[in-house]
Amino acid sequence: MIGVLGAESSTSPPPVTPATEGSCRVSGFPEGLDDCSAETMLQIILSTILRCEISDRPAKRAKFDCDAADLGTFETPKRLWMSRRTLRKKWSSVLGSEEQFPLLVEALETVNGLRVDFVVPSFTLAGVDFRRLFKKFFVCCVEGHLDKLVFSLRNGALVPLAELDVQMNSKPESILFVQDPIEITDNVAKNVTAKAVKTMRHAMMLSLAALKQNADSFAVMVGVLGTESSTSPPPVTPATEGSCRVSGFPEGLDDCSAETMLQIILSTILRCEISDRPAKRAKFDCDAADIGTFETPKRLWMSRRTLRKKWSSVLGSEEQFPLLVEALVSSSLQATAKNDCSLQFEAFFDVHKDSIWVGLKLIEGDVVDVANVAHFIEQILTKTRDYFNSDASGDIRQLSVEQFMDNVNYIYESNKEKIV
Incomplete structure (x- = not known):
């Protein structure tokens, strides 16, 4: 040019x-x-x-x-820059299917002396729940049979490929179908490869997990922001499939107390078992401590809200220790939960001033599961931090895994009949 x-x-x-x-x-x-x-x-x-x-x-x-x-x-x-046009049209098609985006209408008009072939009616996105729409868009792309659907902005819908009323200029190997709203026979995604679709789905799965951290922050969703304290800048931490950082712990936080909390969360609450070390272990260029290699066949981090309320009502006001409540919830879940996953990961942690960083390196299983485990750990650490900060008599250094487990077993056996 x-x-x-x-x-x-x-x-x-x-x-x-x-x-x-x-x-x-x-x-x-x-x-x-x-x-x-x-x-x-x-x-x-x-x-x-x-x-x-x-x-x-x-x-x-x-x-x-x-x-x-x-x-x-x-x-x-x-x-x-190559996939932006495709993603924009996919997103606009989902907006159209939710009746948030008007249909493209073919109508010959003259505007300011110029010929206009298509007219887009005026519309507004004010008051739209974008979090819900993004979640629906991501779930559709992750779980949908994309090779059998057409993202059609002209129709404002996801149309089954077999029901499309025009023949698109796709290739035999095309696995994604996005209709150009003007040239409706053009599949703008005809050159998208299986590797590109896999990468897109992986990024969207991580975004779905990140949405749980901060529902109102798009920056968190795309991995721009962390959960760090401005008064306690953390050191550089290695890349992992799941991680979290919780700051603001009271005085007395050290490696020993941090490891004790994490052992309770992983072994007593999530009921992970310590497995053999992998032949090839992760190596990090930092001082993160290795807690061990864990595996679990059950997603005990899910479906806990109802049992949490029941156990909180059974316990006395002085027994509302977050780790205790969550461990009792897991005891109830363990009896009925089915084996629904096969997850193995290596866990690391690092203490910096008033914050704990936790990293999970995936060995076997789904990356979404390990990201959800990291999010669950972040929630429990946050509740535990708030408990110690509000209880002047509480000492974070007094935790003991053995004594804690004995206490959990005693309370569970004494009160399990009350949980119905």
Whole structure:
């Protein structure tokens, strides 16, 4: 593309620009646009949105006979811009199926002297529960038979492929079908590979798990924010399939008390069993302590609310210790819960000032399960922290796994008949 100009204002003729392989010009910015603000926007687009990395300067750099500023040399190993059109149309189709997005209507009209073939009625998304819609969108993409559905923005629905009234220009190997709203025979996702669909589903599963951490934060959903204390900046922690950080613990938190709490959560509450060490263990370039390798056949982190209320009503006011309540809930669940998973992971933790970081490295099983276990651990640690912060007589260092388990067994046997 040589000397190609974009939409320009007649009052601000552009200077002569050099020949490049790709260029664009956008005019009409409000007052205040300068080199600094323009560079900031472009750096955000290149580095944050397209995730380009700044690379070393080439030995032979381009020379321009103009005053164009050099932003730098960028490279990216992934074509992150390729799937945006497909994802936008999929999302818009889901909005249409929820009657939040109007149908695209074919109607020849003239607007300001220009011919318009399609009209989109005015609409608003004010008051829309985006959390519910995002969850439905992710669940649809993760669990749906995408090779048998068509995301149709024209119809405002997910249409079974066999019932589509037009023949799309898909390929024999196409596994995703997204209809172009204008050229309805065009499948804009015909080149999407099975690997790309698998990557999309993996990211959406992690987002579904993250939505449980903070329902009102889209930043948490896409993994931008952590749950860290601003007064206690944590060290860099390794990448794991499931992790959490809880800050604000009272004075007295050390490695010993942190490990005791985690052993209670993993062994007594989640009823995980310690398994043999894997032949190839995870290696981290940090000081995270290795608690051990755990495995569980049951999702005891689910369906706990009703039993939690029942046990809380049975216990006295001085017995409302979160770890105790949760352990009793698990004792009740253990008797009836079926084996519904096969999960094995290696657990690590690190104590930094008033915070505990927990990391779970998946060995066998579903990544969603290990992410949910990490979220469950975060909830229990948060409740335990609040308990110790509100109870002046409580000492986090007085916990003992053996004494705790004996107490749980005694209370359970004495009161299990009351839980009906």
